[in-house]
Amino acid sequence: MEVNDKTIDKLSDLSRLIFDGEERDNIKRDLDKMLVFVDKLNSLDTDGVDPLVYMTEETLQLRKDEVGKELSPSEALKNGPSHDSDYFKVPKVLDK
Amino acid sequence: MEDYTFTDLSKTREELLSGSVSATSLTNLYLKRAAEGDRFNAFLEVFHDSALTAAKRLDDKIASGQPVGKLAGAIVGIKDNMCYQGHKVSAASKILEGFESVFTATAIQRLIDEDAIILGRLNCDEFAMGSSNENSAFGPVKNPINEDLVPGGSSGGSAAAVAADLCMVSLGSDTGGSIRQPAAFCGLVGVKPTYGRISRCGLIAFASSFDQIGPFTKSVHDAELVYQVMAGRDAMDATSSSKSVHESPSTKEKFTFAYYDEVMNSPGLHPRTKELFIQKLDALRAAGHEVISTSFPYLDHLVPCYYVLTTAEASSNLGRYDGVHYGRRSEASEDIPTTYFNSRTEGFGAEVKRRIMLGTFVLSSGYYDAYYSKGQKVRRLIKNATDEILKKADFIISPTTPHPAFKMGEKANDPIALYLEDIFTVQANLSGNPAITIPMGTTDDGLPLGVQLFGRSFDEATLFRAASLI
Numbered sequence: 001m002e003v004n005d006k007t008i009d010k011l012s013d014l015s016r017l018i019f020d021g022e023e024r025d026n027i028k029r030d031l032d033k034m035l036v037f038v039d040k041l042n043s044l045d046t047d048g049v050d051p052l053v054y055m056t057e058e059t060l061q062l063r064k065d066e067v068g069k070e071l072s073p074s075e076a077l078k079n080g081p082s083h084d085s086d087y088f089k090v091p092k093v094l095d096k
Numbered sequence: 097m098e099d100y101t102f103t104d105l106s107k108t109r110e111e112l113l114s115g116s117v118s119a120t121s122l123t124n125l126y127l128k129r130a131a132e133g134d135r136f137n138a139f140l141e142v143f144h145d146s147a148l149t150a151a152k153r154l155d156d157k158i159a160s161g162q163p164v165g166k167l168a169g170a171i172v173g174i175k176d177n178m179c180y181q182g183h184k185v186s187a188a189s190k191i192l193e194g195f196e197s198v199f200t201a202t203a204i205q206r207l208i209d210e211d212a213i214i215l216g217r218l219n220c221d222e223f224a225m226g227s228s229n230e231n232s233a234f235g236p237v238k239n240p241i242n243e244d245l246v247p248g249g250s251s252g253g254s255a256a257a258v259a260a261d262l263c264m265v266s267l268g269s270d271t272g273g274s275i276r277q278p279a280a281f282c283g284l285v286g287v288k289p290t291y292g293r294i295s296r297c298g299l300i301a302f303a304s305s306f307d308q309i310g311p312f313t314k315s316v317h318d319a320e321l322v323y324q325v326m327a328g329r330d331a332m333d334a335t336s337s338s339k340s341v342h343e344s345p346s347t348k349e350k351f352t353f354a355y356y357d358e359v360m361n362s363p364g365l366h367p368r369t370k371e372l373f374i375q376k377l378d379a380l381r382a383a384g385h386e387v388i389s390t391s392f393p394y395l396d397h398l399v400p401c402y403y404v405l406t407t408a409e410a411s412s413n414l415g416r417y418d419g420v421h422y423g424r425r426s427e428a429s430e431d432i433p434t435t436y437f438n439s440r441t442e443g444f445g446a447e448v449k450r451r452i453m454l455g456t457f458v459l460s461s462g463y464y465d466a467y468y469s470k471g472q473k474v475r476r477l478i479k480n481a482t483d484e485i486l487k488k489a490d491f492i493i494s495p496t497t498p499h500p501a502f503k504m505g506e507k508a509n510d511p512i513a514l515y516l517e518d519i520f521t522v523q524a525n526l527s528g529n530p531a532i533t534i535p536m537g538t539t540d541d542g543l544p545l546g547v548q549l550f551g552r553s554f555d556e557a558t559l560f561r562a563a564s565l566i
Binding site (some may be wrong): 007011012014015026027033034035040043046049053054055056060063074078080082088090091093095 | 197411424452466
């Protein structure tokens with residue numbers, strides 16, 4: 001699997017990251033190296049092997065659906081880079 | 097007070113109770129050390145006021161004859177990826193600039209409930225991604241044993257701070273070796289408990305099926321004490337186990353230790369590491385333990401499997417950093433897409449971006465089965481093979497790292513070389529088993545090396561017992 005510009009375009013769009021100029025060359029080169037590295041897994045026969053998805057062997061226990069100590073709106077909002085007393089604020093979505 | 101020498105937590109607790117030291121004087125001493133003695137860039141911030149408030153509360157308790165907790169007087173540093181209410185936490189990333197925790201991680205709260213004093217937050221690799229602590233947005237950490245060398249990573253600040261006596265013990269997180277490798281590089285004890293043993297509530301997620309919190313200490317005894325306080329079921333983490341923490345250790349006098357032929361023959365193994373490791377095996381035999389060699393056919397697949405799965409989980413976990421809900425928003429944001437793109441591009445460092453991209457690739461349509469599912473199947477093979485070995489042996493023993501701490505910058509331009517740092521440590525994260533590193537000796541120029549024991553899941557009690565025996 002060769003990493004080309006189209007791959008980088010697609011992945012950077014999905015990742016919401018921008019790679020320009022030298023950074024673009026670097027990520028292309030690094031991703032290529034990393035894929036060669038992880039391709040090693042293909043040397044193993046895994047036919048009929050169940051994927052290991054959950055590391056916990058116990059049944060996950062749900063909490064009771066009870067009202068507990070929650071964050072107040074001001075606590076929940078306080079780390080937002082832009083907010084008023086009730087909402088997170090974002091730049092304008094629709095132009096007139 | 098200036099020359100106070102810390103030996104172990106139970107001694108400090110006794111000194112407090114006998115009145116020979118006060119919590120306030122100890123805290124002042126360590127605040128001073130962390131502020132003035134930190135040539136290593138280990139502390140990102142000391143929590144001056146809250147540490148002294150906690151100390152005062154403890155002194156008042158002692159003065160009024162109230163019972164005190166198991167960790168009374170313990171001066172603790174925490175990795176900068178654990179939440180402590182009202183204090184900043186950044187995962188050593190610019191993207192969390194200005195973020196202040198709105199709740200306290202369960203593990204930290206349990207330490208506080210036992211009268212530990214939280215001194216400050218410790219530098220690390222950004223989002224715990226790295227093996228040299230060179231990936232921090234706040235500059236690299238230096239190894240106190242030799243400042244030209246890395247302290248290891250990602251919990252490099254946690255290791256350096258304990259090694260340099262800037263705090264008594266510290267917490268780190270271990271996703272692929274991020275506690276054990278820096279502990280080995282700095283001559284300390286470091287523990288990665290069984291997956292599910294310590295609540296991850298309040299730990300900033302990197303790879304959720306791998307991450308575990310654990311202690312850095314100067315002795316096995318202290319490691320066990322801090323571990324026991326933190327361990328056990330937490331309703332806030334559905335993956336935390338309900339299994340009892342206070343099981344008695346196996347009372348066997350003689351244990352069976354298995355080592356891998358492949359490790360002995362590994363070309364990357366430093367000659368001194370090999371020499372000390374062979375001496376350690378000989379000493380175990382001489383003490384009557386059984387040492388068996390075994391084959392582990394997946395040694396070369398461990399790190400690739402780890403990178404496929406952890407980057408996938410990271411790409412998903414780090415999706416929440418969007419420049420809207422917390423942390424930093426790019427000045428160049430004009431609309432929603434540019435808010436996301438610019439905030440993330442400006443906020444994340446190069447290694448984090450590399451891993452998000454690889455993780456996005458292995459999860460993307462068309463490659464999911466070939467990479468992500470394949471990784472999960474290989475993880476099953478690794479876990480099964482590990483379980484088989486631990487049926488015939490009580491422990492798997494290996495060097496913690498192939499070589500001692502390396503020079504800063506030496507591996508900075510080669511991600512793969514840095515990834516291979518984790519070759520002996522990642523297995524425990526892939527299989528979920530508990531593992532401990534303890535010092536095994538030094539190179540001729542005084543650099544520490546560690547030996548790792550890796551035991552059966554949820555049997556930390558026996559792991560600690562064996563670690564103190566050898």
